[in-house]
Amino acid sequence: MKELIRKLVEAVGPSGYEGAVRDLVRSEISDSVGELRVDAMGNLIARKGQRQNGGLRIMLSAHMDEIGVMATHIDENGFVRFTTIGGVHPRTCFGGRVQFVNGTRGLIGGERTDAPDKIHSFEQLFIDVGASSRETCPVKVGDIAAFDRPMIDLGDRLVSKAMDDRIACAVLIETLRAIKKSPHELFFVFSTQEEVGLRGATTAAYAIDPDLGISVDVTLSGDTPKGVKMEVALGKGPAIKVRDGGMLADPRVVRLMVASAEKAGLPYQLEVLEGGTTDARAIQMARAGVPSGCVSIPCRYVHSPSEMVDYRDVQQSVQLLTALLSGPIALE
């Protein structure tokens, strides 16, 4: 699974420009699904199985997009000013590298600041693509880039610029392959534009109109020195979301996930996240409302160019979803 993860996390796919990730996912799953389509927003929607014996219509969602930057101005010396796409923080930018969807690579530099310990504002940062004039700059206004780092494999721990949320794309791909028999009609959605406001999941959920919605995404962890106060830690199993900044998970779905983990003998943690939200919020609010929840993969340094997850949590997330989706479901 690590090789699949590496391919996914190293692809360039900032919000709205997920084509390269979509092509990768499609090549991995096209042989194992009943139907595959791409909708108006670029979501890749894979259907597997038919409903039988009281089975449900279930939407699973992992987003393909990652945070990034977009060019707003090329100055006369070929430096690229930019705005952010999704939740990028200036402190993770300076000295970082980016890759544009058009293939151009560059680094983020900054103007001289008043004091050495001062963080640059976005207005003080620029991308240097090695050009020396506006005319020879290979980037134009509106071109978009993602952060550029190779994955590192630390054994149990994996580090990448796009664990959020390619790690969940990998989990959904492996889950799709692992499910041999299910009474449910399963829709695996590889969604777009999550980082700018759950836009892909909003339209996908409307189209699918599911009975149950589950997103798979990363969540924060509270296990680093003087970090956020949070129970979730790396290596303690998948986190079952109870709430986040945008959603109260349906308690029936939380109970279902807990019961599935316990029955399968898998470790799990309960997640209460203060800020942030996932595609599950968009599914929950679709049409007349959908019972929804989220399986989270604990992740350190989220929205930095080096996001870290625990490989065992990833594998157990696949096992949890496979167990949950293979048997009958009664929401009670």
Place this chain on the structure above:
Amino acid sequence: MTDRTKLPIPLPQIGAEQLTLLERLSNAVAVSGDEGEVRAIVLEQVKPLADEVTVDALGNVLVTKHATAPNALRVMLAAHMDEVGFMLTRDDENGLYQFGLVGGMDERVLVGKPILVGKSHIPGVIGAKPIHLQERGEREQTIPVEQLRIDIGPGGSGKVKVGDRATFATRFQQIGPSLVGKALDDRLGVAMLLEILRNPIPQLELLLAFTVQEEIGLRGARVAGYAFDPQIAIAVDSTPARDLPNYDGTENQSYNTRLGAGPAIYVADSGTLSDPRLIRHLAQTGDALSIPYQFRQPGGGGTDAGAIHTRRAGVPSVSISVPGRYAHTPVLFARLDDWQNSLSLLHAALQRLTPDILAQER
């Protein structure tokens, strides 16, 4: 390069008739939630030309012009009828009223401005303490809107009431190559949609939405997008140009758009990542027909496209705007040639639009 004269339909030209209509539209008062005056003009203009006209529950005017062949591409165009303004919130008697802002406006521009209040356009002013009576420190502070009053004089009492809207009294005028008016955001767009209806494109099912409540959160477009359920949507709006030179002579790097550089095509704003297929289509149309255009600097702000593109199962969407200086103040300052080029680019892009554009993936 394609010759413009080879387009099947000649591009609509802005002349005296169009400018007279723009003047009427700009001078009409339609603060968000009370768009009746502009709606009346729109209805009068569209009824002789449209195949279907409805006014929906929120007050949007939804106009359909059928294609001449079945299974045509369903294309929605949206322009908002509403403008930013004020609402009276408390009667302080003797013609003085407290008021709140409707839509995004800079409190610093309000003081000392003539305005029109209520459906009868009762003239008034937003008062200010004369400079003679100000302390030195007062001049350095913005006066918060809570401390400002709308003054229509004691004779005006009884003609207006709490809840009435008000707007700047600016009258439309042409100054050389420039268009100046209080509500050109987005009456320029409204007038462009009317021109499209006068010069329809037979292979397209045209769905024109004259929307309400854009300035307070794209509320009209949200339901209009649901109702029309289009295959493609284009929001037609006005966007700020902040293209004046920097005071210190450095390169202006955050101009948003520039006057005279043609229609602004959106790549990204706070509400929408435009569909790349439609961005390409607009740019290629401009290149092929030598119609100038510019890319709006990606960043904040938003248009009706933000509400339309996530309706139902999703709608490929883009926005195109006429640049204008001093937006959301008593005057918007736009260029006639930018407006003409916006109309030309929109009309030409629609003529060149085929269902093939949706055959490729986003």
